[in-house]
Amino acid sequence: METARKISSMEVRGAGRIARAAAAALRNLAVSLNVKTLEDFDSEMRKAANILLATRPTAVSLSNAIRMVLRYSADNVEEAKLAVISNANSFIENSEKAVQRIGEIGARRIRNGDTILTHCNSMAALSIIREASKSGKEIKVIATESRPRWQGRLTIGMLEEMGVETELIVDSAVRSMMNDVDLVVVGADVITANGSLVNKIGTAQIALCAHEARTGFMVAAETYKFSPQTIMGELVQIEERDPEEVLPDISKYKHIRVRNPAFDVTPHSYIDIICTEVGAIPPEMSYLIIKEKLGWEMDEAALGSSLPCSYD
Numbered sequence: 667m668e669t670a671r672k673i674s675s676m677e678v679r680g681a682g683r684i685a686r687a688a689a690a691a692l693r694n695l696a697v698s699l700n701v702k703t704l705e706d707f708d709s710e711m712r713k714a715a716n717i718l719l720a721t722r723p724t725a726v727s728l729s730n731a732i733r734m735v736l737r738y739s740a741d742n743v744e745e746a747k748l749a750v751i752s753n754a755n756s757f758i759e760n761s762e763k764a765v766q767r768i769g770e771i772g773a774r775r776i777r778n779g780d781t782i783l784t785h786c787n788s789m790a791a792l793s794i795i796r797e798a799s800k801s802g803k804e805i806k807v808i809a810t811e812s813r814p815r816w817q818g819r820l821t822i823g824m825l826e827e828m829g830v831e832t833e834l835i836v837d838s839a840v841r842s843m844m845n846d847v848d849l850v851v852v853g854a855d856v857i858t859a860n861g862s863l864v865n866k867i868g869t870a871q872i873a874l875c876a877h878e879a880r881t882g883f884m885v886a887a888e889t890y891k892f893s894p895q896t897i898m899g900e901l902v903q904i905e906e907r908d909p910e911e912v913l914p915d916i917s918k919y920k921h922i923r924v925r926n927p928a929f930d931v932t933p934h935s936y937i938d939i940i941c942t943e944v945g946a947i948p949p950e951m952s953y954l955i956i957k958e959k960l961g962w963e964m965d966e967a968a969l970g971s972s973l974p975c976s977y978d
């Protein structure tokens with residue numbers, strides 16, 4: 667499937683974007699499927715969902731989106747198709763609205779004259795920066811390169827378009843800049859039940875520096891980035907990518923092993939606030955978000971079923 671290839675190769679990347687792309691792919695598949703029975707429809711949808719799920723193992727947004735799209739009950743193929751189309755369209759629309767809302771809520775915490783440090787390329791984090799700038803606050807952004815995939819270059823491109831004063835730094839310059847930073851704002855791939863954050867590799871080091879320098883640390887995360895599975899004790903799988911992303915001529919070396927984890931875990935104790943579309947919450951409230959917003963997922967997670975059923 668083309669969307670799965672694009673997500674694996676990171677042509678489509680970022681937790682929110684991959685979730686929306688997966689929802690759109692399932693919707694388009696539903697439209698194009700030429701099957702006679704509900705069983706066949708269901709099985710084709712599940713097959714596609716499993717291919718999408720395997721593309722990037724860390725982002726819970728992907729499995730949350732897939733569950734939301736495939737949550738339907740229908741008496742025939744036509745009804746099932748309509749339900750998938752409607753679920754996918756609502757997920758995409760709500761997800762885009764959530765990013766906008768996070769921007770509006772998070773921007774209130776940014777003061778005129780603030781310097782904000784951001785890492786990687788997060789639409790939710792950039793939404794906060796965009797709204798703060800649009801509301802007339804004079805702000806400066808420090809963006810990290812985010813090696814090995816250089817997502818920082820995407821970020822500075824977007825900040826350039828917004829007309830926000832920006833400095834680009836190498837990832838290892840974070841500590842030496844931290845005393846000039848008022849607030850760190852990053853996105854999220856996963857928020858666990860205890861409020862810890864899984865995000866682009868390097869985020870945990872930045873949080874540690876911010877903590878030591880007493881600089882605020884804010885996470886921008888839509889509620890579908892929260893992981894119901896972690897309530898059931900599941901650990902978040904950290905994606906380890908191709909070593910050649912770090913060392914392209916690795917074949918020259920006989921005794922060198924390259925490690926390339928794509929994400930790391932920031933403890934909740936280093937996070938001041940998580941800005942979601944339903945409000946800015948302390949990390950300790952993450953359990954409530956999972957319960958209230960994603961509560962229906964817990965049973966499935968508890969039962970260990972991989973995907974919801976399409977019919978009763």
Ligand code: RUB
Pocket residue numbers: 679680681682683785786787788789790791817852853854855865866867928
């Ligand atoms: C992207 C990354 C982003 C989050 C949030 O990693 O870590 O901070 O996904 O992004 P990758 P958003 O480039 O490996 O996908 O706020 O856009 O969902």
